[in-house]
Amino acid sequence: MSKISWRPGTQIYPLPAVLVTCGDKPENWNMLTVAWTGTICSDPAMCYVSVRPERASYPLIKENMEFTINLTTVEMARATDWAGVRSGRDYNKWKETGLTPLPGEKVASPTIEESPISIECRVKTIMNLGSHDMFTADVVNVRADSRYIDPETGRFALEKANLLAYSHGFYHSLGDIIGKFGFSVQKKQD
Template identity: 70%
Template sequence: MKVSWKPGTMIYPLPAVLVSCGDENHSNIFTVAWVGTVCTNPPMCYISVRPERFSYPLIKEQMEFTINLTTEPMARATDWAGVRSGLDYDKWKETGLTPVKGVKVSSPYIAESPMCIECRVKEIMRLGSHDMFIADVVNVLAEDSLIDPETGAFDLGAAGLINYSHGHYFRQGEEIGRFGWSVKKK
C-alpha cells in the first residue's frame, strides 16, 4: 500500500559532484546535489544553486563553471566543500584538491577528478530556493587511463564514482544490465 507523503525532491541517487568556478585569480569549489542532463544534442546540463552561496556570483559573473565527477578517495573533500563556505576558507588548500587551468572555460577543473565537464551558461532560471544554470557543454576532460583504446568508451565503473542519496554518500554498485539488454536477441 502507498500513502501520500509530503511533497519533496526524492529523486535519488544523484552523482556527487564538485563544481569549480571563477578564474585563475579567484576560484572556488563547492558540492552540488542538484545536477543533471538537459539535452544530448546539443550537449547541455544544469546545476541548481542557492543565490546566497559564495559561488553563485562567481558563476553569474563568468557565466561558466566546470562539473567535476568525484570518486571514493575524493569523498571527504566532496562533503567538506559542501558544508564549508568559500567566504571563510580556501577550499583548494583545505581539501588538498588541485586546480588546473580550464581548457575552454575560465574556471579551473580538478586534477583528481576522472571526468570534468566544462560548461558555458546559456540561461539562468529563477525557481525558488535555487536558480538553475542551464549550460552548454563545451568540453569534456576524461582521464585517459579510463578510456578503452579499442572502443573509445569511458569506463565509468572503473572510475570509482560516488553517488549522493538523501544526505548520504555511496559507492556505485554492481552492474545489472546495459541499455537495451532487456530486448536484445539471444
Template identity: 70%
Template sequence: MKQTWKPGTLIYPLPAVLVSCGNCPDNYNMLTVAWTGTICTDPAMCYISVRPSRHSYSLIKESMEFTINLTTEKMAKATDWTGVRSGTEYNKWQQTGLTPVKGQKVSSPYIDESPVNIECRVRQIISLGSHDMFIAEVVNVLADQSLINPETGAFNMQKAGLIAYSHGAYYSLGEQIGRFGWSVKKK
C-alpha cells in the same frame, strides 16, 4: 500499502559532483552540487541548481562559466567538506588538497583528481525559488585516459569509483546490470 508524505525532493540517487568556478586563480572556488544532470544531447547541455546565497553563485553568474567534476570514493571526504564550508571563509583547494587546473575552453578551473571534467558555458539562468538553475552548454569534456578502454573507447565507471548522493548520504556505485537495449537484444 503506501504512506503519503508532503511534497519533497526524493528523486535519488543523484551524482555528487564538485563544481569549480571563478575566472582567475585569485577567485577559484568549488562547491558540492547534487542537483545536476543532462538536459539535451544536441547541443550537449546540462544544468546545476545553486542557492543565490552561496559564494560560488556570484562567481558563476559573473563569468557565466563553470566546470562539473565527477567525484570518486577517494574524493568523498573532500566532496562532503566542500559542501559544508564556504569559500568566503576557507580556501577549499588548500583545505581539501585538490588541484585546480586552468580550464581548456572556459575560464573556470577543473579538478585534476576528478576522472571526468565537464566544461560548461551558461546559456540561461532560471530563478526557481530556493535555487536558481544554471542551464549550460557543454563546451568540452576531459576524461582520464587510464579509465578509457582502448578497444571500445568506453569510460570504465567501475574502475573510476564514482559516488552518488542519496537523501543525506554518499554511496559508491554498484555493479553494472545491463547496457542500453539489453532487455530486447536478440541472443
C-alpha cells in the same frame, strides 16, 4: 506492500555528487558541492546546476557565466562533503581538501585533476526557481582521465572510476553493473 502519502519533496535519488568549480583566475577559483545537476539535452550537449544565491560560488558563476562540473569518486568523498559544508568565503577549499585545480581549456573556471571527468560549461540561462537558481549551460569541452579510456576500443569505462552518488542525505558508491542499455530486449545468443 502499502504506500502512504508523504510530504511533497524532491525524492528523486540517487543523484551525482559533483564538485562545481568556478572563477575566472586562480585568485578566485572556488568549488562547491552540488547534487542538483543533470543532463538537459544530448544534441546539442547541455546540462544544468542549481545553486542557492547565498553560496559564495553563486556570484562567480553568474558574473563569469561559466562553470565546470567535476564528477567525484569514493576516494574524493571526504573532500566532496567538506566542500559542501564549508564556505569559500572562509576557507581556501583547494588547500583544505587537497584537490588540485587545473586551468580550464575552453573556460576560465578550473577543472579538478582528481576527477575522472570534468565537463566545461558556458551558461545560457539563469532561472530563479525559489531556494535555488538553475544555470542551464552548453557543454563546450569534456576532459576525461585517460586511465579510464580503453586503448584498444576507445571506450570510456567510467564504471571503473568508483563514482560517488548522493541519496537523501547520504553518500554512496555505485553498485555492480546489472546490465547495459537495451539488455532487457537483447536477443540471447545460442
